Amino acid sequence: MKKIGYYGYPPDSFIKYYKERGYEFIDLDIDYNKPNVDILPKTTCQIIKNILTNALTYKDEIEKIIATTGKDKCDNGFFVAKILKNLGFDVIFTENTNKIRKETPISDSILPLAEKIDLIMKSIITPISIDLKRAENPKFGFWGVPPNDFSILEFFPEDTIVLGWVRAVEASVPSDIDVELYVPENLKVVFFAQSFCSKSMLAKFLAEKYNGLFIDLDRNATSSIKAKIEAFIRLNR
Amino acid sequence: MIADIGTTWTKILDGKYYHILLTKDIIKEKWYFRKATGHLGKNFSKIYINELEALARGSRKLIKENNFIVVDVGSRDIKYVEFKNGFFSKLDWNQSCGATTGFTLELIMNYYGLKSEDIIVTESKPSPITCSVFGLEKVFDSIINNISPEVAIGDFIKSLVYNIYEFSGKPEKIYLSGGMCENVAFVKALSMLCEVFLLGRFVLLEGIK
Numbered sequence: 001m002k003k004i005g006y007y008g009y010p011p012d013s014f015i016k017y018y019k020e021r022g023y024e025f026i027d028l029d030i031d032y033n034k035p036n037v038d039i040l041p042k043t044t045c046q047i048i049k050n051i052l053t054n055a056l057t058y059k060d061e062i063e064k065i066i067a068t069t070g071k072d073k074c075d076n077g078f079f080v081a082k083i084l085k086n087l088g089f090d091v092i093f094t095e096n097t098n099k100i101r102k103e104t105p106i107s108d109s110i111l112p113l114a115e116k117i118d119l120i121m122k123s124i125i126t127p128i129s130i131d132l133k134r135a136e137n138p139k140f141g142f143w144g145v146p147p148n149d150f151s152i153l154e155f156f157p158e159d160t161i162v163l164g165w166v167r168a169v170e171a172s173v174p175s176d177i178d179v180e181l182y183v184p185e186n187l188k189v190v191f192f193a194q195s196f197c198s199k200s201m202l203a204k205f206l207a208e209k210y211n212g213l214f215i216d217l218d219r220n221a222t223s224s225i226k227a228k229i230e231a232f233i234r235l236n237r
Numbered sequence: 238m239i240a241d242i243g244t245t246w247t248k249i250l251d252g253k254y255y256h257i258l259l260t261k262d263i264i265k266e267k268w269y270f271r272k273a274t275g276h277l278g279k280n281f282s283k284i285y286i287n288e289l290e291a292l293a294r295g296s297r298k299l300i301k302e303n304n305f306i307v308v309d310v311g312s313r314d315i316k317y318v319e320f321k322n323g324f325f326s327k328l329d330w331n332q333s334c335g336a337t338t339g340f341t342l343e344l345i346m347n348y349y350g351l352k353s354e355d356i357i358v359t360e361s362k363p364s365p366i367t368c369s370v371f372g373l374e375k376v377f378d379s380i381i382n383n384i385s386p387e388v389a390i391g392d393f394i395k396s397l398v399y400n401i402y403e404f405s406g407k408p409e410k411i412y413l414s415g416g417m418c419e420n421v422a423f424v425k426a427l428s429m430l431c432e433v434f435l436l437g438r439f440v441l442l443e444g445i446k
Binding site for chain 2: 211224227228231232234235236
């Protein structure tokens with residue numbers, strides 16, 4: 001089967017076009033536990049390192065890469081697309097500028113947080129249709145992008161609301177900063193960003209503004225990162 | 238028996254008696270506690286409560302104020318908890334830039350055979366250092382340039398203390414927990430920046446009682 005790599009949330013039209021032509025999609029954002037390739041500086045966000053590492057690991061299988069290169073991803077998404085192009089990949093430069101917002105039933109549902117985020121990210125390629133129970137009185141929120149290490153998500157109760165870029169993805173508007181910045185009042189929120197990602201500016205600022213907890217992690221969560229989240233949840237219950 | 242099993246020292250409450258033992262002996266002798274917190278608490282107890290939660294609950298019990306900031310400076314890290322209007326408000330834990338603060342201080346003072354009472358804390362402006370390990374370089378550099386170890390280590394402590402003060406949000410008042418309560422030079426340096434109240438080494442134990 002023909003394979004196509006992608007990262008971020010490419011425009012639906014590109015996904016539809018290549019799906020209809022029988023391509024299998026590989027999400028290059030995900031950490032498949034391959035050793036990082038030594039091309040980028042160590043102070044690069046792990047997700048960007050994943051993109052390059054995965055592309056080079058699966059080079060013989062991937063025919064093309066759909067790169068998201070605008071406000072829907074980040075500056076480094078554009079730079080890594082340029083690097084991939086230089087390395088000989090057939091890179092399609094895209095920007096998802098969709099402004100028509102959809103509902104966010106998964107973000108607002110009762111499910112383990114890791115499962116929610118996984119479902120949302122998988123729904124980019126395959127629409128999800130399952131019965132979901134809405135969280136009626138949520139107390140906690142998780143703001144940010146899908147973390148490289150999902151183990152930090154295990155401390156959150158199942159009615160935790162998904163916020164930030166992941167929520168914007170479910171709403172089909174990954175470049176909509178207003179959706180990304182939305183934080184309901186009276187929610188205790190963990191604001192997460194990957195280390196060295198420019199979104200950490202937003203995460204830190206919002207954590208101060210809403211009296212939440214700012215967390216950043218590189219590849220794997222340390223015990224102190226986990227303890228901070230665990231204590232934040234337990235002390236706010 | 239309950240314990241706060243830190244990197245270097247283990248604080249134990251046995252009935253109504255408090256003890257402090259070397260953690261390396263606890264590991265060697267395979268002690269096992271009913272309840273524990275601390276760096277190695279998970280491996281040596283039936284019930285484990287993480288250090289930040291223990292610090293928050295312990296300080297809440299000990300401090301009779303509604304608004305306060307407590308900072309625990311241990312061998313390898315710095316923990317911070319803030320309460321507002323009687324409720325938990327904020328927390329943080331610095332293992333990277335706060336790395337080995339207590340451990341490094343103990344190491345360098347032992348190396349020069351100095352007690353904390355011997356250290357000279359001057360009114361000088363603290364040098365910017367990112368963490369204690371990098372700060373050590375400045376200590377040795379100062380000593381090469383004929384500054385006494387007592388003053389060089391005093392300057393080093395001032396810089397560490399300034400980092401902790403910044404990490405805590407530059408408050409007017411800090412409740413200090415952990416081994417550094419017994420380091421008079423450290424307490425003096427911190428007192429130059431804000432009001433300091435000493436809680437001692439058993440706050441985390443209080444939190445898991």
